[in-house]
Each structure stands twice: as C-alpha cells, then as structure tokens.
Amino acid sequence: MAVVTQSAMTAEPSVTSPKMTARDLNLFYSDNQALFDVNLDIVERQVTALIGPSGCGKSTFLRCMNRMNDTIDGVTINGKVTLDDRDIYDKAIDVVQLRARIGMVFQKPNPFPKSIYDNVAYGPRIHGLVNSRDELDEIVMTSLERAGLLKEVKDRLPEPATGLSGGQQQRLCIARAVAVSPEVILMDEPCSALDPIATAKVEELIDELRSNYTIVIVTHSMQQAARVSQRTAFFHLGKLVEVGETDQIFTNPKDERTKGYITGRFG
Amino acid sequence: MSLTFLLLAVAALCALSFYFGRQRAVALSGGRYSNLHSLPAHYGTYTAMWCGIPALLLLLVWYMFQGSIIEAMIVSDLPAEITGDSGRLSLALNSISLIAAGNGEHLSVDPEVVEAGQRLANLQTIANAALVVVMLSTAMIGLALSYRKIAKEMRARNNVERIARYAMIACSGIAILSTVGIVFSLLFEALHFFSKINPIEFLFGLEWSPQTAIRADQVASEGAFGAIPLFVGTLLITLIAMFVAVPVGLFSAIYMGEYASSKFRAFAKPALEILAGVPTVVYGFFAALTVAPFLRDNGAVLGLDVSSESALAAGLVMGVMIIPFVSSLSDDVMSQVPKSLRDGSYGLGATKSETIRHVILPAALPGVVGAVLLAVSRAIGETMIVVMAAGLAANMTVNPLQAVTTVTVQIVTLLVGDQEFDSAKTLSAFALGLVLFLVTLGLNVFALKVVQKYREKYD
Ligand SMILES: Nc1ncnc2c1ncn2[C@@H]1O[C@H](COP(=O)(O)OP(=O)(O)OP(=O)(O)O)[C@@H](O)[C@H]1O
Numbered sequence: 001m002a003v004v005t006q007s008a009m010t011a012e013p014s015v016t017s018p019k020m021t022a023r024d025l026n027l028f029y030s031d032n033q034a035l036f037d038v039n040l041d042i043v044e045r046q047v048t049a050l051i052g053p054s055g056c057g058k059s060t061f062l063r064c065m066n067r068m069n070d071t072i073d074g075v076t077i078n079g080k081v082t083l084d085d086r087d088i089y090d091k092a093i094d095v096v097q098l099r100a101r102i103g104m105v106f107q108k109p110n111p112f113p114k115s116i117y118d119n120v121a122y123g124p125r126i127h128g129l130v131n132s133r134d135e136l137d138e139i140v141m142t143s144l145e146r147a148g149l150l151k152e153v154k155d156r157l158p159e160p161a162t163g164l165s166g167g168q169q170q171r172l173c174i175a176r177a178v179a180v181s182p183e184v185i186l187m188d189e190p191c192s193a194l195d196p197i198a199t200a201k202v203e204e205l206i207d208e209l210r211s212n213y214t215i216v217i218v219t220h221s222m223q224q225a226a227r228v229s230q231r232t233a234f235f236h237l238g239k240l241v242e243v244g245e246t247d248q249i250f251t252n253p254k255d256e257r258t259k260g261y262i263t264g265r266f267g
Numbered sequence: 268m269s270l271t272f273l274l275l276a277v278a279a280l281c282a283l284s285f286y287f288g289r290q291r292a293v294a295l296s297g298g299r300y301s302n303l304h305s306l307p308a309h310y311g312t313y314t315a316m317w318c319g320i321p322a323l324l325l326l327l328v329w330y331m332f333q334g335s336i337i338e339a340m341i342v343s344d345l346p347a348e349i350t351g352d353s354g355r356l357s358l359a360l361n362s363i364s365l366i367a368a369g370n371g372e373h374l375s376v377d378p379e380v381v382e383a384g385q386r387l388a389n390l391q392t393i394a395n396a397a398l399v400v401v402m403l404s405t406a407m408i409g410l411a412l413s414y415r416k417i418a419k420e421m422r423a424r425n426n427v428e429r430i431a432r433y434a435m436i437a438c439s440g441i442a443i444l445s446t447v448g449i450v451f452s453l454l455f456e457a458l459h460f461f462s463k464i465n466p467i468e469f470l471f472g473l474e475w476s477p478q479t480a481i482r483a484d485q486v487a488s489e490g491a492f493g494a495i496p497l498f499v500g501t502l503l504i505t506l507i508a509m510f511v512a513v514p515v516g517l518f519s520a521i522y523m524g525e526y527a528s529s530k531f532r533a534f535a536k537p538a539l540e541i542l543a544g545v546p547t548v549v550y551g552f553f554a555a556l557t558v559a560p561f562l563r564d565n566g567a568v569l570g571l572d573v574s575s576e577s578a579l580a581a582g583l584v585m586g587v588m589i590i591p592f593v594s595s596l597s598d599d600v601m602s603q604v605p606k607s608l609r610d611g612s613y614g615l616g617a618t619k620s621e622t623i624r625h626v627i628l629p630a631a632l633p634g635v636v637g638a639v640l641l642a643v644s645r646a647i648g649e650t651m652i653v654v655m656a657a658g659l660a661a662n663m664t665v666n667p668l669q670a671v672t673t674v675t676v677q678i679v680t681l682l683v684g685d686q687e688f689d690s691a692k693t694l695s696a697f698a699l700g701l702v703l704f705l706v707t708l709g710l711n712v713f714a715l716k717v718v719q720k721y722r723e724k725y726d
C-alpha cells in the first residue's frame with residue numbers, strides 16, 4: 001500500500017460544480033481562532049460527513065454554512081462561503097432567505113412548545129409559502145411523511161410536540177426543516193441524543209432525503225459516517241485535514257492523523 | 268454591669284473557648300488533623316457554641332420573668348388596702364417604679380409606697396448582679412463541659428451543623444410567627460369591626476364617610492362604611508398604572524434581552540434598577556408637585572376639567588414606579604427560554620421579531636403573566652404615591668381626571684392623629700387592611716403558581 005504524503009490542505013481536487021464551497025475560511029471567537037483556512041466543497045445531492053475529535057471546529061464550520069454564527073457575539077469570519085456560486089456573506093444576501101434555503105437540525109431535539117402541526121407549519125407560515133389552509137396541511141403532511149413520522153403522529157397532530165419521544169422529536173425537527181423546502185440541510189450530531197433504534201430510523205431517513213437534498217452531517221460515530229455519507233471530511237484542531245470519498249477515507253486515508261483517528265488511536 | 272458589657276463579656280468568653288477548643292483538638296490530633304473526626308475549627312466552634320448559646324438563652328428567659336417575679340414580691344409586701352383595689356394598686360405600682368428609678372421626689376404618696384420603691388430599686392440591683400453571675404457561670408460551665416468532651420472520635424462537625432440547623436429553624440420560626448401574629452391581630456380587630464358594622468354593608472356599600480362622633484356631646488353624624496368607592500378608586504389607579512407599566516416594562520425587557528448589545532445592556536439594566544430603588548415618597552411628591560399640576564394645566568388648555576389631585580397623576584407615576592418590576596421579572600422568564608429554541612427558529616429563517624412573537628413570548632407567557640400579577644399586587648398595596656397625589660375624597664367615579672381615594676390612603680387617614688381605639692372609625696382600618704391583605708395574598712399565590720408551572724416545563 002503506497003503511503004501518499006501530500007499536503008493536507010490541497011489533498012482534494014475541487015469537485016465539479018459543487019453546491020456549496022468554503023474558501024480560505026478563518027473564524028475567530030473574539031481572539032481565539034477556531035477555523036484555519038478551511039477549503040471544502042459540498043457536492044449536490046450527496047451526504048457529506050464531518051468527523052474529527054471534540055472541539056476541532058465541526059459545529060463551528062457547520063454554523064458558518066448558514067450564518068448561524070451571526071447570532072453569537074464577537075465572531076469574526078474571513079474567507080468565502082458560497083451557495084450556487086454566490087457568496088453567502090455578501091452584503092446583498094438576506095440571511096432570512098439564506099436560512100430558508102439552508103436548513104439546520106440540531107444536536108438536541110428542540111421542538112417548539114407548540115403542537116406537532118404548528119411545529120412543522122412554523123417555517124412555511126413565516127415565509128409565506130402557503131396561501132390556504134389546505135396547502136399548509138399538504139406541506140405538513142408531506143414533510144412528516146418525508147421525515148418518516150407521519151404514521152406515528154397522524155392522529156395526534158394538535159398535541160404538544162414536547163410529548164413525543166426523543167427520536168420522534170428529532171424526526172419532527174427534520175420534518176420542520178424539510179417543510180420550508182431547503183436545498184441544503186445541515187445536521188449537527190442529529191443522533192447523539194437517540195437510542196440505536198431511533199438512530200437507525202434517522203439514518204435511513206437521511207439516506208432517503210439524499211435524493212432531494214444536499215446534506216452535511218456532523219457525527220462522532222465512524223460507523224454512522226461510513227453508513228450514511230458519500231464524502232467525508234476530517235477536521236483536526238480547526239483545520240481541514242483530509243476530505244474525499246467516504247470509502248477512500250475509511251479504507252485508504254492519505255494523512256497519518258486521519259488514519260490515527262479512524263483506527264481509534266486518538267480522538 | 269450594663270447589658271452591653273455583659274454581652275461583650277460573653278462574646279469574649281466565646282472567642283476564648285473557640286481558641287481553647289481548637290487548641291485541645293490540635294493537641295489531641297498529634298499534628299495530623301486526619302486523626303480527628305472533624306477539623307480543629309469545628310471543635311473550636313463546638314465549644315464556643317456551648318459557651319455562648321445556653322448563656323444567651325438564659326438571658327432571654329431571665330428577662331421574660333424578672334419583671335413579673337419582682338412585681339409579685341413587691342405586691343405581696345404592700346398593705347391589703349392597696350392591693351385590694353386594682354385602681355389604687357396600679358397607681359401605687361406606677362409611683363413605686365418612678366421612685367425606684369429616682370424620679371419620685373415630687374410624688375406625695377404613702378410611706379409604704381416610698382418604702383416599696385426603695386425595695387424595688389434594691390431588688391433590681393440584686394437581680395442584675397445575680398444575672399451577671401449566673402450568666403457568666405453558665406458560659407463557663409458550658410465551656411468547661413464541652414471542652415472536656417472533646418475527643419478524637421467526637422463528631423464535632425455533625426454537632427455544629429445540627430446546632431446551626433436549629434438556629435436557622437429558630438430564625439425562620441420568628442419570621443413565620445410574626446407573620447401569623449400580624450394576620451391574627453388583623454383578623455381579630457376586623458372581626459371586632461364587623462360586630463359593629465354589618466360586613467355586607469362594608470363590602471357592598473356605596474358610601475364611605477367614616478366620621479362618627481368622637482365625643483359624646485358632638486352632634487353624632489352616623490358614619491357610613493361602604494367600601495366600594497375605595498375599591499373602585501384602588502382599581503382605577505391600579506389599572507392606569509398597569510397601562511403604563513405593562514407595555515413599557517415588557518417592551519424594555521424584550522429590547523434588553525433580545526436586541527440590545529451587551530454594552531448597552533450593561534449600562535441600561537442597572538439604570539432601570541435604580542428606578543426600582545427610588546423611595547416611593549420621592550415618587551409621591553413627584554406625582555403631587557410635578558405631574559398633577561402639569562396634567563391640570565394641560566387639561567385646562569384642552570378644555571378638560573382635571574382636578575388638582577387626580578387618579579391619572581397617581582396612576583401614571585405609580586406605573587413608572589412599577590416598570591422595573593415588570594421588566595426585570597419578564598426579562599428573567601424570557602432569558603430562561605432555552606437557547607436551543609431560539610436557534611431552532613433562527614435556523615428556519617425566522618427574523619428576530621418573528622422568533623420573539625412566535626417562540627419566545629408564547630413560551631414565556633405564563634411567566635410574564637405571573638410578573639404582571641405580582642406587579643398588580645404591588646400597585647394595590649402601594650400607599651405613598653396615592654396618599655400624596657390621589658386625594659382623600661371618596662368619590663365613586665371611574666373618571667381618571669377626578670380625585671379618588673384608595674384603600675391604603677384611607678387606612679392612613681383613619682389612623683393618623685388622636686384616635687379612640689375601639690371606635691368603628693379606627694377599627695374599619697383593620698377591616699380594610701384585612702381585605703387588602705387577602706387580595707394581595709391571593710394575587711401573589713396565584714402569580715407564583717403560574718410562574719412555577721412555567722418553570723417546571725424546562726427543568
Ligand atoms: N460560542 C463560542 N464562543 C467561544 N468559543 C467557542 C464557541 N463555540 C465554540 N468555541 C470554541 O471553538 C472551538 C471549536 O468548537 P466546536 O463547537 O466547533 O467544536 P466541535 O468540533 O463541534 O466539538 P464537539 O464534537 O465536541 O461538538 C472549541 O475550541 C470551542 O471551545
């Protein structure tokens with residue numbers, strides 16, 4: 001097996017026509033730099049997994065991609081992130097519309113303290129996506145269907161969402177994100193609060209969603225990354241160390257650090 | 268020796284016993300504190316507590332009984348002709364204590380009484396001396412006994428903590444007992460009042476003029492004790508105050524919590540809290556001297572007849588007073604809405620105001636309602652502003668431009684000045700106080716329930 005010693009930063013030739021790109025992205029929390037010159041392409045209608053040891057900047061990078069870091073005080077960002085070749089940090093970009101195109105699912109299920117129906121209807125309502133109650137019903141139903149939750153909740157739509165189980169809540173959050181028809185869905189450790197069965201369901205769901213959406217998922221589980229993603233990016237200490245086809249990263253990593261992390265020698 | 272010196276002496280003894288107890292523990296440990304059950308300071312505290320607490324308890328008991336025991340001794344020595352007549356007896360006892368205090372030169376009284384006065388002075392001197400001796404020896408005995416009990420295995424830490432717990436129980440007991448005492452005295456005097464005036468008339472009567480004749484020879488005008496005008500006045504002013512305080516307080520809380528930069532927040536929050544620190548009497552003269560004349564003059568320009576003491580002036584100023592109350596409480600409940608909910612909303616592309624309207628406020632609503640209810644009970648009980656700015660006339664009106672009066676104002680006016688204690692006029696203050704107490708209590712309990720229910724949701 002040939003050991004390839006290639007500079008990590010340029011390890012990956014750019015993919016053709018990526019959905020999103022990050023170029024020379026640096027991010028500072030006040031004076032602490034959390035991301036260093038990150039260059040990454042996200043391929044359309046694929047699942048990209050971000051892996052790496054705790055504190056390496058996966059969540060930080062993910063939040064850069066829909067500008068959620070804007071809500072944190074003292075964050076400075078330089079570099080460029082694009083969506084369909086447009087810089088999302090451009091002044092002309094409306095963050096509200098941007099986030100409607102790039103949805104997000106969080107580590108801990110966070111349904112609003114409203115009914116199941118209202119949770120899913122929240123996005124379509126604020127974005128004015130519907131003109132009638134029927135259309136809204138339609139969106140809610142298809143979103144729940146897509147999130148694989150419809151069967152379980154169709155008789156209890158007016159009940160509070162906080163009454164659902166953790167796994168159901170997380171799938172509700174996915175349905176909520178899907179309801180605004182985003183192009184990209186960002187998921188930050190969506191399964192870390194779930195048991196294996198609920199996790200399997202969510203993974204299955206991610207695999208189905210891939211045909212319609214571009215997905216970026218942060219995960220601590222190698223198996224999960226291997227199971228659901230087509231591309232994997234390995235972060236270490238705020239730097240993107242290596243990115244490539246998931247098969248290649250797991251069977252033939254080019255960087256020693258990646259190899260070490262995947263084989264469990266550190267992390 | 269005066270009481271101050273006595274207490275100082277006991278304190279000094281305590282300090283000493285702390286030192287001894289600690290030294291002894293250190294000596295027993297042989298240099299390694301881990302040989303002891305507790306830390307040396309615990310042994311010191313243990314001895315100090317045994318030195319101080321019994322002595323202080325003794326002092327308390329002593330003062331409770333000293334007076335009555337000495338009095339009984341004096342009375343038993345007085346001739347039967349004095350003790351037989353309770354009027355003469357109390358007169359004699361008065362003179363006796365005056366003589367004992369050295370102020371009795373100009374009194375012309377029986378020689379027995381003079382003698383008794385001197386005896387009283389003697390007894391008091393003896394008692395004080397005895398107290399000093401008994402107290403100090405109690406402290407010493409406590410010190411000695413606890414010092415001897417110190418041993419390696421003794422659980423000084425547990426003992427100290429148990430005693431500390433009793434002390435805390437005693438403190439909360441005092442707080443609770445005094446509340447209960449106040450409530451009961453309120454209750455009994457109010458019942459006394461209701462034995463003179465029909466409660467139905469009091470609660471539903473439409474006329475309030477409590478001026479009953481005080482002397483028998485005055486032309487007795489019957490007082491009227493219908494409290495409805497007071498309730499209406501209170502309600503009117505509270506309503507005006509809430510109209511000011513709720514929107515302003517709520518919106519400032521939203522601004523502070525959700526929009527303001529941390530720099531502005533660091534300056535504005537304390538500034539708002541200063542508003543809460545202004546004494547109500549200052550608000551009162553602000554209302555009476557600035558706001559009320561301003562309203563009257565401007566009302567005149569507009570052709571409105573604003574009386575110089577108006578519900579509006581009092582209500583507006585009271586509203587300003589309550590703003591920090593509403594804003595800091597609602598700020599608290601809103602900041603308790605978890606960040607994950609905000610993130611969820613922002614992540615779906617909601618704007619700030621959409622997030623506030625659709626997620627934060629609904630989630631915080633019960634808490635905000637609780638805050639408002641607490642503010643209402645604050646407004647109902649507020650006295651100083653209304654005393655100074657709302658007037659005394661018990662008008663039955665809902666016109667905010669006229670003078671009205673409130674329950675608290677009437678209580679003040681009923682009790683200021685010379686009063687005959689068991690007249691219906693004076694007693695009605697207790698009845699009003701009871702009503703006020705029940706209303707604010709009910710509001711507070713309800714508000715706290717609401718707030719609590721909300722808290723449970725996120726814990
Ligand atoms: N809001 C913040 N303010 C300041 N520093 C932050 C903030 N969030 C993250 N950081 C820092 O940035 C670095 C990267 O954090 P990040 O949350 O992106 O790590 P992560 O890879 O997601 O870790 P984990 O796997 O544990 O979630 C860490 O050193 C962290 O301490």
Ligand SMILES: [Mg+2]
Pocket residue numbers: 058059060188
């Ligand atoms: Mg993370």
